[in-house]
Amino acid sequence: MIRRQPPDISRRQLLRMGGGLGAAGLLGGALSGCARTADAEPLTSGSVDLAFWTHDQAYVDFFQVAADNAMAAGTGPFRWTLNDTRTGATDIVTKTIAQAIAGRGTPDVAGLEIGAFPRLLRGDLAAELLQPLNDAVADVRDDLLPSRTAPFTKDDNLYALDSDSPLVVYYYRETEFDRVGLPTDLGTWDELAEAAAAVRRQHDVCLGAVTVGSELGQVVQGFDMLLMQRGGRLFNEDGTIAIESPEAEETLAFLVRGVQEGYVATVSDYFGPSMQAALKSGQLIGQWMATWYKIYGLVPNVPEHEGEWRIRPLPAFPGGGGRTSFTGGTGFAALRGKENTLAGVELIKAAYLTPEEQVRRYLDLGYLPTLRSVFEDPQLLGIEDQYCGGQRMFEVYRDVIDEAPVFYLSADKPILDTVLSGYLLRAYNGDLSPREALARAAEDFRGQTRSSRS
Incomplete structure (x- = not known):
């Protein structure tokens, strides 16, 4: 069989596309004009050594078993x-772009974390x-959840299969809710907030x-997370900003009230020492967060709480929306135009598109299925989680999966993170009203994105 050199993509094209938010500046003179080499003849069968890039060893193990x-x-x-x-999630995208420009050394299969994927939405990358x-x-x-294909789709082309359906649920420490007299079945955020405000004054605890x-x-x-639950979003499907909405204003108003009245805590991050201290001290007894948070947040930080935590659907917003988020x-x-492209696609299919592997992924990694039909699997529905007191957590997931919102990414998501985060903090501090904070963030975002494209 004739083996050809792995293709590079036109470096002139990448320069024209902006190089993926920084790659052009990083590589400087390496972006001189270069004709594109022909796509490699793909292997169609046989033994294949696949270059497999990911940020997590668990994915390596899972794919090898698959x-x-x-x-x-x-x-x-x-x-x-x-x-x-294995390298950092952001580095995978950076290095993939850099190796493509160099014309060698790209992965055959790459795990693209959703926070880093927007860089590949720039131009035609x-x-x-x-x-x-x-x-x-x-x-x-028809069985794949649209909420998990939309973020990795551009121009009607699906470019990656998600590893999870990370539903946002409400974690609550049942033993502490009982101790302070806080009901666990209140139907709306407003009801929970009223109860939490009174409990905060008496017991110095926070609901999130x-x-x-x-x-x-x-x-x-x-x-x-709460904006999407309410029915809003950061971006529309066409990538335009969408934060100036009644849904966004209502969501931010809820959070601002919670921070200022003290029943919503402020921490430096969701995984570090301040979060651990809030959990261990008993100050933080609830949190809206993705299904993976038990494994990566609660168990490592407060293993001694085994048996005390539970999950439930998110309390509803009075103005509308669903009971979950993402x-x-x-x-x-799979990287295109390579000798191993077809082999990469077939590996992804084998690992991610069969019910058996979707069940195993939840059992091994705790990641929810992306095929809707698998949410009816009797084995998953019957699992009793010991950390959560023997609760059948999958029953909660099945109950809310059809309310999960579809959300969209934009190449400009990093810009929005930079701009919006500052205005959220000003709103929490009481310096700006929710409406003012969102309007100013949208204005600054439009100004920065216009400048970046000029």
């Missing part, structure tokens, strides 16, 4: 060996670098926290 399972079942034409590279998965998912497209530290994405995340996710993509 590959072994598929090979043992004889369900595909390839025999995969994963040559893994996604189309130049990633293999569309539309044909690969055709047989299960927002971040006010240097992680700007997290500052926005605390607001965005935050987080990592999409796996």
